[in-house]
Amino acid sequence: MSTVADSATPVLSPPTARILVVDDERSMRELLAIVLKREGYEVLVAENGRAAIALLEKEPVELLISDVRMPDVSGVQVLAAAQRANPEIIGIMVTAFASTETAVEALRLGAYDYLSKPFNVDELKLKVRKALERRHLQQENALLKRALQDTHQFSNIIGRSPGMLAVFQLIQTIAPTTSTVLVSGESGTGKELVARAIHFNSLRKDRPFVALNCGALPETLLDSELFGHVRGAFTGADSNKKGLIEVAEKGTIFLDEIGEMSPLVQVKLLRVLQERKFRRLGGTEETEADIRIIAATNRDLAKLVADGKFREDLFYRINVIPVRLPPLRERPEDISLLAEHFLVKYAAQIGRKITGISPDAVRKLQAYAWPGNIRELENAIERAVALETGQLVEASSLPEHVQVVEGPGGNGAESPLPESGFDLERHVADIEREYIAEALRQSGGVKSRAADLLGMSFRSFRYYMKKYNLR
Numbered sequence: 001m002s003t004v005a006d007s008a009t010p011v012l013s014p015p016t017a018r019i020l021v022v023d024d025e026r027s028m029r030e031l032l033a034i035v036l037k038r039e040g041y042e043v044l045v046a047e048n049g050r051a052a053i054a055l056l057e058k059e060p061v062e063l064l065i066s067d068v069r070m071p072d073v074s075g076v077q078v079l080a081a082a083q084r085a086n087p088e089i090i091g092i093m094v095t096a097f098a099s100t101e102t103a104v105e106a107l108r109l110g111a112y113d114y115l116s117k118p119f120n121v122d123e124l125k126l127k128v129r130k131a132l133e134r135r136h137l138q139q140e141n142a143l144l145k146r147a148l149q150d151t152h153q154f155s156n157i158i159g160r161s162p163g164m165l166a167v168f169q170l171i172q173t174i175a176p177t178t179s180t181v182l183v184s185g186e187s188g189t190g191k192e193l194v195a196r197a198i199h200f201n202s203l204r205k206d207r208p209f210v211a212l213n214c215g216a217l218p219e220t221l222l223d224s225e226l227f228g229h230v231r232g233a234f235t236g237a238d239s240n241k242k243g244l245i246e247v248a249e250k251g252t253i254f255l256d257e258i259g260e261m262s263p264l265v266q267v268k269l270l271r272v273l274q275e276r277k278f279r280r281l282g283g284t285e286e287t288e289a290d291i292r293i294i295a296a297t298n299r300d301l302a303k304l305v306a307d308g309k310f311r312e313d314l315f316y317r318i319n320v321i322p323v324r325l326p327p328l329r330e331r332p333e334d335i336s337l338l339a340e341h342f343l344v345k346y347a348a349q350i351g352r353k354i355t356g357i358s359p360d361a362v363r364k365l366q367a368y369a370w371p372g373n374i375r376e377l378e379n380a381i382e383r384a385v386a387l388e389t390g391q392l393v394e395a396s397s398l399p400e401h402v403q404v405v406e407g408p409g410g411n412g413a414e415s416p417l418p419e420s421g422f423d424l425e426r427h428v429a430d431i432e433r434e435y436i437a438e439a440l441r442q443s444g445g446v447k448s449r450a451a452d453l454l455g456m457s458f459r460s461f462r463y464y465m466k467k468y469n470l471r
Protein backbone atom coordinates (compact mmCIF):
# COMPACT_ATOMS: atom_id res chain seq x y z
CA MET A 1 0.00 0.00 0.00
CA SER A 2 1.53 3.29 -0.89
CA THR A 3 1.32 6.15 1.51
CA VAL A 4 1.44 9.73 0.53
CA ALA A 5 2.55 12.82 2.34
CA ASP A 6 0.35 15.53 1.06
CA SER A 7 1.58 19.00 1.72
CA ALA A 8 -0.47 20.75 -0.92
CA THR A 9 -3.98 19.96 0.32
CA PRO A 10 -5.95 22.67 2.01
CA VAL A 11 -6.41 20.45 5.02
CA LEU A 12 -4.86 22.43 7.84
CA SER A 13 -2.90 20.74 10.56
CA PRO A 14 -4.78 20.48 13.87
CA PRO A 15 -4.97 23.71 15.78
CA THR A 16 -2.33 24.99 18.13
CA ALA A 17 -3.98 28.26 18.86
CA ARG A 18 -3.06 31.47 20.53
CA ILE A 19 -5.39 32.21 23.41
CA LEU A 20 -5.86 35.43 25.36
CA VAL A 21 -6.95 35.03 28.98
CA VAL A 22 -8.51 38.07 30.64
CA ASP A 23 -9.37 38.10 34.31
CA ASP A 24 -8.86 40.63 37.04
CA GLU A 25 -8.44 37.87 39.55
CA ARG A 26 -4.85 36.76 39.56
CA SER A 27 -5.37 33.17 40.73
CA MET A 28 -7.97 32.58 38.04
CA ARG A 29 -5.68 34.05 35.37
CA GLU A 30 -2.86 31.83 36.40
CA LEU A 31 -4.94 28.71 36.62
CA LEU A 32 -6.29 29.24 33.12
CA ALA A 33 -2.85 30.00 31.72
CA ILE A 34 -1.23 26.95 33.26
CA VAL A 35 -3.93 24.54 32.15
CA LEU A 36 -4.03 25.88 28.62
CA LYS A 37 -0.26 25.95 28.21
CA ARG A 38 -0.07 22.39 29.34
CA GLU A 39 -2.56 21.58 26.58
CA GLY A 40 -0.07 22.97 24.07
CA TYR A 41 -1.67 26.34 23.41
CA GLU A 42 0.13 29.61 23.35
CA VAL A 43 -1.32 31.80 26.09
CA LEU A 44 -1.32 35.54 26.55
CA VAL A 45 -2.78 37.10 29.69
CA ALA A 46 -4.27 40.46 30.55
CA GLU A 47 -5.30 41.59 34.02
CA ASN A 48 -8.08 43.93 32.95
CA GLY A 49 -10.22 44.83 30.00
CA ARG A 50 -8.19 47.83 29.01
CA ALA A 51 -4.93 45.85 28.85
CA ALA A 52 -6.74 43.14 26.89
CA ILE A 53 -7.98 45.56 24.27
CA ALA A 54 -4.52 47.06 23.87
CA LEU A 55 -3.09 43.58 23.42
CA LEU A 56 -5.71 42.56 20.89
CA GLU A 57 -4.76 45.47 18.68
CA LYS A 58 -1.18 44.28 18.47
CA GLU A 59 -1.31 40.50 18.69
CA PRO A 60 -3.26 38.06 16.56
CA VAL A 61 -5.41 35.89 18.83
CA GLU A 62 -7.72 33.05 17.84
CA LEU A 63 -9.55 32.51 21.07
CA LEU A 64 -10.50 34.83 23.90
CA ILE A 65 -11.40 33.66 27.38
CA SER A 66 -12.62 36.55 29.40
CA ASP A 67 -14.29 37.09 32.72
CA VAL A 68 -17.51 38.99 32.21
CA ARG A 69 -17.54 40.98 35.44
CA MET A 70 -14.50 43.21 35.70
CA PRO A 71 -14.17 46.78 36.97
CA ASP A 72 -13.87 49.49 34.30
CA VAL A 73 -14.13 47.58 31.04
CA SER A 74 -16.38 44.52 31.09
CA GLY A 75 -15.78 41.20 29.39
CA VAL A 76 -18.54 41.91 26.93
CA GLN A 77 -16.75 45.10 25.86
CA VAL A 78 -13.53 43.13 25.47
CA LEU A 79 -15.35 40.64 23.30
CA ALA A 80 -16.73 43.42 21.10
CA ALA A 81 -13.25 44.90 20.67
CA ALA A 82 -11.82 41.46 19.93
CA GLN A 83 -14.41 40.91 17.23
CA ARG A 84 -13.53 44.22 15.66
CA ALA A 85 -9.87 43.21 15.57
CA ASN A 86 -10.64 39.73 14.26
CA PRO A 87 -14.21 38.92 13.18
CA GLU A 88 -13.45 35.22 13.37
CA ILE A 89 -12.27 35.24 16.95
CA ILE A 90 -13.85 32.70 19.25
CA GLY A 91 -15.04 34.09 22.56
CA ILE A 92 -15.62 32.01 25.69
CA MET A 93 -16.98 34.06 28.57
CA VAL A 94 -16.51 33.24 32.22
CA THR A 95 -19.46 34.16 34.39
CA ALA A 96 -20.24 33.90 38.06
CA PHE A 97 -22.18 30.83 39.03
CA ALA A 98 -25.93 31.05 38.53
CA SER A 99 -25.83 34.28 36.59
CA THR A 100 -27.28 32.70 33.50
CA GLU A 101 -28.53 36.07 32.40
CA THR A 102 -25.06 37.38 31.70
CA ALA A 103 -24.20 34.12 30.01
CA VAL A 104 -27.15 34.43 27.69
CA GLU A 105 -26.29 38.04 27.06
CA ALA A 106 -22.72 37.08 26.17
CA LEU A 107 -23.93 34.45 23.71
CA ARG A 108 -26.29 36.96 22.20
CA LEU A 109 -23.36 39.29 21.61
CA GLY A 110 -21.49 36.65 19.71
CA ALA A 111 -19.61 34.65 22.32
CA TYR A 112 -19.16 31.07 21.25
CA ASP A 113 -19.68 29.55 24.68
CA TYR A 114 -19.44 30.30 28.36
CA LEU A 115 -18.07 28.77 31.51
CA SER A 116 -19.68 29.37 34.86
CA LYS A 117 -17.50 29.66 37.92
CA PRO A 118 -16.45 27.46 39.53
CA PHE A 119 -15.70 25.25 36.56
CA ASN A 120 -13.59 22.17 36.44
CA VAL A 121 -10.46 21.95 34.40
CA ASP A 122 -11.69 19.17 32.11
CA GLU A 123 -14.71 21.18 31.18
CA LEU A 124 -12.46 24.09 30.26
CA LYS A 125 -10.16 21.92 28.16
CA LEU A 126 -13.06 20.31 26.36
CA LYS A 127 -14.78 23.57 25.52
CA VAL A 128 -11.58 25.09 24.19
CA ARG A 129 -10.76 22.04 22.12
CA LYS A 130 -14.26 21.80 20.67
CA ALA A 131 -14.33 25.47 19.77
CA LEU A 132 -10.97 25.29 18.03
CA GLU A 133 -11.85 22.12 16.19
CA ARG A 134 -14.98 23.68 14.89
CA ARG A 135 -13.13 26.77 13.77
CA HIS A 136 -10.56 24.56 12.11
CA LEU A 137 -13.23 22.68 10.17
CA GLN A 138 -14.90 25.88 9.09
CA GLN A 139 -11.63 27.19 7.73
CA GLU A 140 -10.96 23.92 6.02
CA ASN A 141 -14.37 23.93 4.37
CA ALA A 142 -13.91 27.50 3.23
CA LEU A 143 -10.57 26.55 1.70
CA LEU A 144 -12.04 23.54 -0.02
CA LYS A 145 -14.91 25.56 -1.39
CA ARG A 146 -12.58 28.18 -2.74
CA ALA A 147 -10.40 25.49 -4.26
CA LEU A 148 -13.48 24.01 -5.88
CA GLN A 149 -14.51 27.31 -7.33
CA ASP A 150 -11.31 28.29 -8.97
CA THR A 151 -10.31 24.99 -10.41
CA HIS A 152 -11.91 25.05 -13.85
CA GLN A 153 -15.15 25.40 -15.71
CA PHE A 154 -15.92 21.71 -16.12
CA SER A 155 -17.71 21.97 -12.85
CA ASN A 156 -18.47 18.28 -12.54
CA ILE A 157 -14.86 17.18 -12.91
CA ILE A 158 -13.11 17.82 -9.66
CA GLY A 159 -9.38 18.25 -9.43
CA ARG A 160 -6.61 20.68 -8.76
CA SER A 161 -3.57 18.46 -8.94
CA PRO A 162 -1.04 19.45 -11.61
CA GLY A 163 -1.99 16.28 -13.50
CA MET A 164 -5.67 17.20 -13.63
CA LEU A 165 -5.03 20.86 -14.36
CA ALA A 166 -3.09 19.69 -17.42
CA VAL A 167 -6.06 17.52 -18.40
CA PHE A 168 -8.46 20.47 -18.08
CA GLN A 169 -6.19 22.57 -20.21
CA LEU A 170 -6.03 19.86 -22.84
CA ILE A 171 -9.81 19.32 -22.88
CA GLN A 172 -10.33 23.00 -23.38
CA THR A 173 -7.92 23.09 -26.28
CA ILE A 174 -9.19 20.03 -28.11
CA ALA A 175 -12.93 20.20 -27.40
CA PRO A 176 -13.76 22.62 -30.26
CA THR A 177 -11.89 20.50 -32.83
CA THR A 178 -13.22 17.32 -34.39
CA SER A 179 -10.04 15.36 -33.76
CA THR A 180 -10.27 11.80 -32.56
CA VAL A 181 -9.31 11.44 -28.91
CA LEU A 182 -8.02 8.45 -26.99
CA VAL A 183 -8.63 8.68 -23.24
CA SER A 184 -6.61 6.22 -21.23
CA GLY A 185 -6.45 5.55 -17.53
CA GLU A 186 -7.07 2.92 -14.90
CA SER A 187 -10.55 1.83 -14.05
CA GLY A 188 -12.56 4.53 -12.29
CA THR A 189 -10.29 7.45 -13.17
CA GLY A 190 -13.02 9.37 -14.97
CA LYS A 191 -12.54 8.47 -18.62
CA GLU A 192 -16.19 8.64 -19.49
CA LEU A 193 -16.59 11.88 -17.58
CA VAL A 194 -13.79 13.41 -19.63
CA ALA A 195 -15.25 12.11 -22.89
CA ARG A 196 -18.54 13.81 -22.04
CA ALA A 197 -16.77 17.01 -21.08
CA ILE A 198 -15.08 17.09 -24.46
CA HIS A 199 -18.37 16.60 -26.25
CA PHE A 200 -20.34 19.10 -24.19
CA ASN A 201 -17.67 21.73 -24.64
CA SER A 202 -17.56 21.21 -28.39
CA LEU A 203 -19.52 22.72 -31.24
CA ARG A 204 -21.41 19.42 -31.36
CA LYS A 205 -22.82 19.83 -27.87
CA ASP A 206 -26.42 20.08 -29.11
CA ARG A 207 -26.07 16.88 -31.11
CA PRO A 208 -26.10 13.38 -29.58
CA PHE A 209 -23.39 11.90 -27.40
CA VAL A 210 -23.65 8.14 -27.81
CA ALA A 211 -21.67 5.72 -25.67
CA LEU A 212 -20.92 2.14 -26.54
CA ASN A 213 -18.99 -0.33 -24.45
CA CYS A 214 -17.03 -2.47 -26.90
CA GLY A 215 -16.16 -5.00 -24.21
CA ALA A 216 -19.74 -5.75 -23.27
CA LEU A 217 -21.01 -7.23 -26.53
CA PRO A 218 -20.12 -10.27 -28.60
CA GLU A 219 -18.64 -9.49 -32.01
CA THR A 220 -21.74 -9.74 -34.21
CA LEU A 221 -23.86 -7.75 -31.86
CA LEU A 222 -21.24 -5.03 -31.57
CA ASP A 223 -21.03 -4.94 -35.32
CA SER A 224 -24.75 -4.40 -35.77
CA GLU A 225 -24.99 -2.00 -32.84
CA LEU A 226 -22.34 0.21 -34.38
CA PHE A 227 -23.16 0.02 -38.05
CA GLY A 228 -26.80 -1.06 -38.04
CA HIS A 229 -28.29 -3.67 -40.30
CA VAL A 230 -30.80 -4.12 -43.08
CA ARG A 231 -33.76 -6.44 -42.88
CA GLY A 232 -32.74 -10.04 -43.36
CA ALA A 233 -29.04 -9.38 -42.75
CA PHE A 234 -29.01 -12.23 -40.26
CA THR A 235 -31.50 -14.49 -38.54
CA GLY A 236 -33.72 -12.34 -36.40
CA ALA A 237 -33.02 -9.14 -38.33
CA ASP A 238 -36.65 -8.60 -39.27
CA SER A 239 -36.41 -4.89 -39.87
CA ASN A 240 -33.91 -2.23 -40.82
CA LYS A 241 -32.04 -0.79 -37.89
CA LYS A 242 -29.88 2.29 -37.55
CA GLY A 243 -26.46 1.77 -36.04
CA LEU A 244 -25.09 4.08 -33.34
CA ILE A 245 -22.87 5.74 -35.90
CA GLU A 246 -26.01 6.98 -37.59
CA VAL A 247 -27.68 7.82 -34.30
CA ALA A 248 -24.67 9.93 -33.40
CA GLU A 249 -24.71 11.76 -36.73
CA LYS A 250 -23.07 15.17 -36.36
CA GLY A 251 -22.48 14.34 -32.70
CA THR A 252 -19.92 12.27 -30.81
CA ILE A 253 -19.61 8.54 -30.39
CA PHE A 254 -17.79 7.28 -27.32
CA LEU A 255 -16.19 3.88 -27.83
CA ASP A 256 -15.40 2.58 -24.37
CA GLU A 257 -12.94 -0.27 -23.83
CA ILE A 258 -11.77 -0.04 -27.41
CA GLY A 259 -9.02 -2.55 -26.66
CA GLU A 260 -11.68 -5.27 -26.52
CA MET A 261 -12.86 -4.66 -30.07
CA SER A 262 -12.61 -7.72 -32.32
CA PRO A 263 -10.42 -7.66 -35.46
CA LEU A 264 -13.45 -7.64 -37.77
CA VAL A 265 -15.01 -4.60 -36.16
CA GLN A 266 -11.59 -2.95 -36.04
CA VAL A 267 -11.36 -3.12 -39.81
CA LYS A 268 -14.78 -1.55 -40.24
CA LEU A 269 -14.02 1.19 -37.78
CA LEU A 270 -10.77 1.93 -39.56
CA ARG A 271 -12.76 2.49 -42.71
CA VAL A 272 -15.03 4.95 -40.93
CA LEU A 273 -11.99 6.83 -39.74
CA GLN A 274 -10.22 6.82 -43.08
CA GLU A 275 -13.04 7.44 -45.50
CA ARG A 276 -15.78 8.74 -43.27
CA LYS A 277 -18.06 6.07 -44.75
CA PHE A 278 -19.71 2.92 -43.52
CA ARG A 279 -22.21 0.29 -44.62
CA ARG A 280 -25.01 -1.33 -42.65
CA LEU A 281 -24.75 -5.07 -42.11
CA GLY A 282 -26.21 -6.78 -45.13
CA GLY A 283 -26.59 -3.47 -46.90
CA THR A 284 -25.16 -2.39 -50.23
CA GLU A 285 -25.21 1.37 -49.87
CA GLU A 286 -22.36 3.31 -48.35
CA THR A 287 -23.39 6.06 -46.01
CA GLU A 288 -21.41 9.16 -45.06
CA ALA A 289 -20.53 9.37 -41.40
CA ASP A 290 -20.08 12.74 -39.80
CA ILE A 291 -19.11 11.76 -36.30
CA ARG A 292 -16.45 12.56 -33.83
CA ILE A 293 -14.89 9.56 -32.19
CA ILE A 294 -13.66 9.50 -28.62
CA ALA A 295 -12.26 6.17 -27.53
CA ALA A 296 -11.26 5.01 -24.07
CA THR A 297 -9.18 2.20 -22.71
CA ASN A 298 -7.84 1.02 -19.38
CA ARG A 299 -5.37 -1.21 -21.18
CA ASP A 300 -2.03 -0.41 -22.73
CA LEU A 301 -3.10 -0.13 -26.35
CA ALA A 302 0.46 0.16 -27.65
CA LYS A 303 1.21 -3.16 -25.99
CA LEU A 304 -1.86 -4.75 -27.56
CA VAL A 305 -0.50 -3.54 -30.90
CA ALA A 306 2.91 -5.05 -30.15
CA ASP A 307 1.20 -8.33 -29.22
CA GLY A 308 -0.75 -8.34 -32.48
CA LYS A 309 -4.12 -7.92 -30.75
CA PHE A 310 -4.92 -4.46 -31.97
CA ARG A 311 -4.40 -3.10 -35.49
CA GLU A 312 -1.49 -0.72 -35.69
CA ASP A 313 -3.10 1.43 -38.41
CA LEU A 314 -6.26 1.79 -36.30
CA PHE A 315 -4.19 2.63 -33.24
CA TYR A 316 -2.59 5.58 -35.04
CA ARG A 317 -5.95 6.76 -36.33
CA ILE A 318 -7.38 6.73 -32.83
CA ASN A 319 -4.43 7.95 -30.89
CA VAL A 320 -4.46 11.35 -32.57
CA ILE A 321 -4.86 13.17 -29.29
CA PRO A 322 -4.03 11.05 -26.27
CA VAL A 323 -5.47 12.13 -22.93
CA ARG A 324 -4.02 10.22 -20.02
CA LEU A 325 -5.86 10.30 -16.72
CA PRO A 326 -3.54 9.81 -13.77
CA PRO A 327 -4.62 7.30 -11.11
CA LEU A 328 -5.85 8.85 -7.88
CA ARG A 329 -2.75 7.77 -5.95
CA GLU A 330 -0.69 10.01 -8.24
CA ARG A 331 -2.80 13.03 -7.38
CA PRO A 332 -3.20 13.08 -3.60
CA GLU A 333 -4.12 16.77 -3.73
CA ASP A 334 -7.44 15.76 -5.23
CA ILE A 335 -8.48 13.26 -2.58
CA SER A 336 -9.92 15.59 0.05
CA LEU A 337 -11.48 17.76 -2.63
CA LEU A 338 -13.22 14.79 -4.22
CA ALA A 339 -14.25 13.39 -0.86
CA GLU A 340 -15.83 16.71 0.06
CA HIS A 341 -17.60 16.84 -3.30
CA PHE A 342 -19.10 13.38 -2.85
CA LEU A 343 -19.99 14.17 0.75
CA VAL A 344 -22.06 17.14 -0.33
CA LYS A 345 -23.64 15.11 -3.11
CA TYR A 346 -24.68 12.12 -1.01
CA ALA A 347 -25.60 14.04 2.12
CA ALA A 348 -28.00 16.08 -0.01
CA GLN A 349 -29.32 12.97 -1.70
CA ILE A 350 -30.34 11.28 1.53
CA GLY A 351 -31.13 14.49 3.34
CA ARG A 352 -28.50 14.17 6.08
CA LYS A 353 -26.85 17.09 7.72
CA ILE A 354 -23.23 16.08 7.64
CA THR A 355 -20.96 19.06 7.57
CA GLY A 356 -17.49 17.68 7.02
CA ILE A 357 -14.92 14.95 7.32
CA SER A 358 -12.94 14.57 10.52
CA PRO A 359 -9.20 15.23 10.27
CA ASP A 360 -8.51 11.62 11.20
CA ALA A 361 -10.76 10.32 8.43
CA VAL A 362 -9.09 12.68 5.94
CA ARG A 363 -5.73 11.24 6.94
CA LYS A 364 -6.97 7.72 6.31
CA LEU A 365 -8.40 8.68 2.94
CA GLN A 366 -5.13 10.22 1.92
CA ALA A 367 -3.02 7.31 3.03
CA TYR A 368 -5.02 4.70 1.14
CA ALA A 369 -3.90 3.71 -2.38
CA TRP A 370 -7.34 3.66 -4.14
CA PRO A 371 -6.86 0.88 -6.68
CA GLY A 372 -10.45 1.51 -7.86
CA ASN A 373 -9.67 5.21 -8.09
CA ILE A 374 -12.44 7.80 -7.97
CA ARG A 375 -15.26 5.31 -8.29
CA GLU A 376 -13.95 3.52 -5.21
CA LEU A 377 -13.61 6.79 -3.30
CA GLU A 378 -17.12 7.79 -4.30
CA ASN A 379 -18.50 4.48 -3.05
CA ALA A 380 -16.60 4.81 0.21
CA ILE A 381 -18.04 8.26 0.87
CA GLU A 382 -21.54 7.25 -0.13
CA ARG A 383 -21.35 4.39 2.33
CA ALA A 384 -19.88 6.57 5.08
CA VAL A 385 -22.64 9.15 4.64
CA ALA A 386 -25.24 6.42 4.97
CA LEU A 387 -23.64 4.96 8.10
CA GLU A 388 -22.66 8.14 9.88
CA THR A 389 -24.87 9.27 12.72
CA GLY A 390 -22.92 12.37 13.75
CA GLN A 391 -22.22 15.61 11.98
CA LEU A 392 -18.83 14.57 10.67
CA VAL A 393 -17.69 11.59 8.68
CA GLU A 394 -15.46 9.78 11.14
CA ALA A 395 -12.73 7.28 10.26
CA SER A 396 -14.89 4.55 11.78
CA SER A 397 -17.47 4.96 9.01
CA LEU A 398 -14.96 4.32 6.25
CA PRO A 399 -14.58 0.84 4.76
CA GLU A 400 -12.41 -1.30 6.97
CA HIS A 401 -9.57 -1.68 4.49
CA VAL A 402 -9.35 2.10 4.28
CA GLN A 403 -9.38 2.45 8.07
CA VAL A 404 -6.49 0.12 8.67
CA VAL A 405 -4.06 2.00 6.48
CA GLU A 406 -1.57 4.01 8.47
CA GLY A 407 -0.68 7.54 7.54
CA PRO A 408 2.79 8.62 6.47
CA GLY A 409 5.35 6.97 8.70
CA GLY A 410 2.94 4.25 9.77
CA ASN A 411 3.59 0.60 9.26
CA GLY A 412 0.25 -1.01 8.59
CA ALA A 413 -2.49 -2.17 10.85
CA GLU A 414 -1.24 -5.10 12.83
CA SER A 415 1.92 -3.96 14.50
CA PRO A 416 3.69 -0.65 14.72
CA LEU A 417 6.94 -2.59 14.65
CA PRO A 418 7.90 -3.94 11.21
CA GLU A 419 9.46 -7.39 11.00
CA SER A 420 12.62 -5.92 9.60
CA GLY A 421 13.12 -3.96 12.81
CA PHE A 422 13.16 -0.28 13.50
CA ASP A 423 15.61 2.31 14.82
CA LEU A 424 13.71 3.64 17.83
CA GLU A 425 16.31 6.12 19.03
CA ARG A 426 16.60 7.66 15.64
CA HIS A 427 12.82 7.87 15.31
CA VAL A 428 12.47 9.54 18.70
CA ALA A 429 15.27 11.94 17.80
CA ASP A 430 13.49 12.82 14.56
CA ILE A 431 10.32 13.56 16.46
CA GLU A 432 12.15 15.67 19.05
CA ARG A 433 13.87 17.65 16.37
CA GLU A 434 10.58 18.27 14.55
CA TYR A 435 8.90 19.59 17.67
CA ILE A 436 11.79 21.81 18.70
CA ALA A 437 11.95 23.31 15.23
CA GLU A 438 8.19 23.78 15.08
CA ALA A 439 8.06 25.44 18.51
CA LEU A 440 10.78 27.84 17.42
CA ARG A 441 8.88 28.62 14.29
CA GLN A 442 5.60 29.20 16.09
CA SER A 443 7.17 31.39 18.70
CA GLY A 444 8.92 33.46 16.09
CA GLY A 445 12.28 32.42 17.50
CA VAL A 446 11.51 33.47 21.08
CA LYS A 447 13.11 30.61 22.98
CA SER A 448 11.31 31.08 26.27
CA ARG A 449 7.97 30.97 24.52
CA ALA A 450 9.02 27.96 22.48
CA ALA A 451 10.07 26.20 25.68
CA ASP A 452 6.67 27.01 27.18
CA LEU A 453 4.96 25.56 24.16
CA LEU A 454 6.66 22.25 24.76
CA GLY A 455 6.19 22.39 28.50
CA MET A 456 9.93 22.37 29.18
CA SER A 457 12.35 24.63 30.95
CA PHE A 458 14.37 27.20 29.09
CA ARG A 459 17.52 25.23 29.93
CA SER A 460 16.25 21.96 28.49
CA PHE A 461 15.04 23.76 25.44
CA ARG A 462 18.48 25.28 24.88
CA TYR A 463 20.03 21.85 25.32
CA TYR A 464 17.83 20.34 22.58
CA MET A 465 18.43 23.27 20.25
CA LYS A 466 22.11 22.67 20.56
CA LYS A 467 21.76 18.92 20.21
CA TYR A 468 19.91 19.30 16.92
CA ASN A 469 21.87 22.22 15.72
CA LEU A 470 18.83 24.49 15.44
CA ARG A 471 18.83 28.26 15.48
Ligand SMILES: Nc1ncnc2c1ncn2[C@@H]1O[C@H](COP(=O)(O)OP(=O)(O)OP(=O)(O)O)[C@@H](O)[C@H]1O
Nearest residue numbers: 156157158186187188189190191192193298374375
Ligand atom coordinates in the same frame (compact mmCIF):
# COMPACT_ATOMS: atom_id res chain seq x y z
N1 LIG B 1 -12.47 14.15 -11.42
C1 LIG B 1 -13.68 13.69 -11.03
N2 LIG B 1 -14.51 14.49 -10.37
C2 LIG B 1 -15.72 14.05 -9.97
N3 LIG B 1 -16.17 12.81 -10.17
C3 LIG B 1 -15.39 11.96 -10.83
C4 LIG B 1 -14.11 12.36 -11.31
N4 LIG B 1 -13.55 11.32 -11.94
C5 LIG B 1 -14.43 10.32 -11.86
N5 LIG B 1 -15.54 10.68 -11.21
C6 LIG B 1 -16.71 9.83 -10.91
O1 LIG B 1 -16.20 8.53 -10.67
C7 LIG B 1 -17.00 7.54 -11.31
C8 LIG B 1 -16.17 6.81 -12.33
O2 LIG B 1 -15.89 7.66 -13.43
P1 LIG B 1 -15.91 7.13 -14.95
O3 LIG B 1 -17.05 6.21 -15.15
O4 LIG B 1 -15.81 8.31 -15.84
O5 LIG B 1 -14.55 6.33 -14.90
P2 LIG B 1 -13.92 5.40 -16.00
O6 LIG B 1 -12.50 5.77 -16.10
O7 LIG B 1 -14.75 5.46 -17.24
O8 LIG B 1 -14.02 3.99 -15.30
P3 LIG B 1 -14.04 2.50 -15.96
O9 LIG B 1 -12.67 2.28 -16.54
O10 LIG B 1 -14.28 1.64 -14.78
O11 LIG B 1 -15.12 2.52 -16.97
C9 LIG B 1 -18.16 8.28 -11.92
O12 LIG B 1 -19.22 8.26 -11.01
C10 LIG B 1 -17.65 9.69 -12.08
O13 LIG B 1 -18.68 10.62 -12.06
Ligand SMILES: [Mg+2]
Nearest residue numbers: 188191192256
Ligand atom coordinates in the same frame (compact mmCIF):
# COMPACT_ATOMS: atom_id res chain seq x y z
MG1 LIG C 1 -15.90 3.91 -18.12
